[in-house]
Amino acid sequence: MKFGKEFASQMVQEWQQAYMDYEFLKELLKEVLRFRQRTSPVVTATTPRGTLSRKVSLYRAFSGLTNRYRSATLKIDEDQVILVNPVHHPGSESEEQYQTMFMMSTDDGGEYELVFFKRLDDEFNKVVNFYRKKVKQVLEEANELTRQMNVLIALRIRVENPVFKFGEADVVNLASNGVSLSDGAQPLYDQKPERLHMDAIQEVEMSEGPMEEEGRISNESKESNERKEYKCVKGFRPASLDILDNVKINVAPETPISTLRGILMSSTSDFSFSKEELKKSEELMKQAFMEFYQKLRLLKSYCFMNQLAFSKIMKKYDKISTRSAAKAYLEMVDKSYLGSSDEVSKLMERVEPTFIKHFANGNRAKGMNTLRPKTKRERHRTTFLLGFLSGCSIALVVTIIVLVQIRNLRKNEYSGQYMENIFPLYSLFGFIVLHMLMFSANIYLWRRYRVNYPFIFGLKQGTDLGYRQVFLLSAGLSVLSLGAVISNLDMKIDPKTQSFDLWTELVPMGLVLVLLLILIFPFNILYRSTRFFLVVSAFHCLFAPLYKVTLPDFFLADQLTSQVQAFRSLEYYVCYYFWGDFRKRDHRCLENDVYKAFNLVVAIIPYWFRLLQCIRRLLEEKDGMQGLNGLKYFSTIIAVSMRSIYEQKKGPLFRFLAIASSVIATIAGTYWDLVIDWGLLRRDSRNPWLRDKLILQQKSVYFVAMVVNVVLRLAWMQTVLQFKVDSLHPKVLVAIVASLEIIRRGIWNFFRIENEHLNNVGKYRAFKSVPLPFNYDDEDDEKEA
Structure with missing residues (x-):
């Protein structure tokens, strides 16, 4: 190198x-x-082709192991080239400076x-x-x-x-x-x-x-x-x-x-x-x-x-x-x-x-x-498992497509029942896998462009996961969920009991419990430090006003705001398995007023976390920008509430309120994303309409990202305008819209952390501030002064 x-x-x-x-x-x-x-004639030496088996530099005269400076082919010491002296300007508070006087400036090319x-x-x-x-x-x-x-x-x-x-x-x-x-x-x-x-x-x-x-x-x-x-x-x-x-x-x-x-x-x-x-x-x-x-x-x-x-x-x-x-x-x-x-x-x-x-x-x-702490080394085992599980995932996807075609399941009399009851259960894992894939891509790009994300997130040195590890986890979850889909793809009902097999129907719930157990597993396997870090940040989000808000906490809360449909899927799990007849793939969740109320509450919970975090930072840091950020999330809460109410009650009034509130929330969110979180749209910057410092050399990427952010933020229009695609089931369309929001969040992640990194660079801030345990009395400080 x-x-x-x-x-x-x-x-x-x-x-x-x-x-x-x-x-x-x-x-x-x-x-x-x-x-x-x-200005000088070039003297070239011709060498027969193929006679040199080594680099030309390897035939240069050896200068010795103890000689620090070259002495061959240089001028004699009497021809002093430079004179370096310290210079201190009288009356200046600046430190001592060094200045070199070049003695050969009159030579050709001396300038x-x-x-x-x-x-x-x-x-x-x-x-x-x-x-x-x-x-x-x-x-x-x-x-x-x-x-x-x-x-x-x-x-x-x-x-x-x-x-x-x-x-x-x-x-x-x-x-x-x-x-x-x-x-x-x-x-x-x-x-x-x-x-x-x-x-x-x-x-x-x-x-x-x-x-x-x-x-x-x-x-x-x-x-x-x-x-x-x-x-x-x-x-x-x-x-x-x-x-x-x-x-x-x-x-x-x-x-x-x-x-x-x-x-x-x-x-x-x-x-x-x-x-x-x-x-x-x-x-x-x-x-x-x-x-x-x-x-x-x-x-x-x-x-x-x-x-x-x-x-x-x-x-x-x-x-x-x-x-x-x-x-x-x-x-x-x-x-x-x-x-x-x-x-x-x-x-x-x-x-x-x-x-x-x-x-x-x-x-x-x-x-x-x-x-x-030793730097974590990449292991061949991780790369092998990543390739193996990725291949298994692709094979399972192909298997599902083949089974659907061979069994003609799309035209089966129970296919609608399957899409209404089983598909929402497995869509949860799809949302999680997609989010992990996007975050894996974020880590890859951060490392490639040398964004110090472990320092920004406050991760302990040597415990941060690389993109391979995150990709491996997503591939493993993908294999488990796709395998569960195949085991639960049977649409033949028992004619005697008019129900499906018990153990097969419990597969999705069992997979959810396995994931929860892995997340809180106390033993030092499966990246325990990262799992503990995630659980602690989630706990801080849950009790947002009672903890000092740090970047990992509000970053995680922002991720949760893009997983509203995943939260609703968890709510659906509770209703389907405890209040529905899951053996017959039947439920009455959408007709239950309590379920409808919780459907609204669950949708606003992530935004509520961020609102409380903004209030805490406003009171603690006295930063007015946190108050404006809180108003942005409050407008989003109103928009989500209006859209949820419109889905349940319909009517022109609720439709107008849903559209109006969503437009306001979209404008506020888009402005905050582009101007505050990403630091772009600076008219007077060295890079017009971007910012002074950029990590990516291709400036067009930033403009494309801004346009994509705006377009994907309009995904809420599907909820209000009720778009329909004949070839897609409504549940699939809902899952696609939710996936677009996850993709938007993945794009947002890269530019948000990039901007944070550049702010740290601008302030030469390379270390986190650790609070010391003891404070000295003011009287003692006055005596010292």
């Missing part, structure tokens, strides 16, 4: 604008090369090289300033984590009240802040918050791991370790508990009960020093350290990749220009903040033992696996 592609693949996508523009600098060097080719070095300086200054800014941020975060760790350790002492014995008579009761050491313990430290630094994280206690780690320590080594530990703790300084007087806990409610308690009762957040608070605080601190360490890793990679890029581009310059400028420029790179700063490496060296000691109980393997 060429370095340019490797460089692009290693970029932090949210920081891509802050990286050195390697491709543009290569284009400038190509301009230099083209000028030299135009091209002058442009190259000017752009090279701009890129280098951009990289250095960005790196310096990010390092400053992580140092501030390190200081804050230090303060938080001191509070956490004090809270551990207060809650757990530990008592340790060193030697035979020395007892330390940490909870009482009392120390009894035979040789005279040093007094307890009482460090003020402003004097804390990340150095405090690198504690003396890190010198020894747990004595019983992995069962490798014998009795003799245990005694030796005890002597070492006693030696280490002779100057043992337990954390001061006074720090607890200056902080308050910051544990956000995570259950509906805790949220209601916080609303109805006093909102004091003082410590009660409970084990629950300690556990939650440790979880938040663990997440904060993991996110902080990931930031350090990516920042270190940013520094290394940019240094390598400058080295590569200067070697290319030397090769093209036959000058010796790389050595001088790269010496400047090494001496700059980018090359000489080691704060990030030191922080990583301190964070690792701290995390292992405090959050992995001294188990280094466990701690490092948590800090550095």
